[in-house]
Amino acid sequence: MNKRPWGFVVGGLLVALLLAGVVSNYASAHPDGLDSSLLKGCTVDAEGEITGGSCPAQRERHHELGDSPLADYGVRGLDNDFLSTGLSGVLGVLLTFGVGAGAFWLLRRRGSAGPDGPGEGTGDRAGTERAASAR
Template structure:
């Protein structure tokens, strides 16, 4: 196998391990953007906004909340760890397939132009 093939495969394996295993150890606390959006508001024990002024008050409900991969999990899988891992793996595979397809198309277009100029 060529060096580039080994490089791509090792990157894919690393991404699959990170998405499938390490993703389960991610923090459940709001990320930086969520934290900034919540600044200036007060919250009750259930984390509902009770007062103040912040960007989070104009937040709308997620329109993809009923999709199979909503909420960093896979709908229909009862085990949270497995659900999160599988959704990460599906995301990596989909991203790799789309990215690989785009690069394949670009490479094929370059080859066609090279043959026409020869």
């Protein structure tokens, strides 16, 4: 299969960016399953502070990466919550895509050299034609 699915990759990236930049604002305001299960047994006020009861969340401590630039689903330094959450989602998607693309590029590049040297076994048309004319 010589044809690369660039349209599919770009379309998937655009959908992921849209979901991360817009939809994440509506999902991240609510605690996830782990947070809500840790709060079982405690009384929590409107700001999310524990006011009574007994639960595992009372033993929570500050995480060493809690002051990182993208901590708590936001970008440190941005006061607009909608923009901060959306931008952190977009940056996360781009970072993940970049790492994944780099890994695939390295794996593809590493596997492209066959036993007969570069160009053989890469699937390119010129290499196939050279191999056929050598017979």
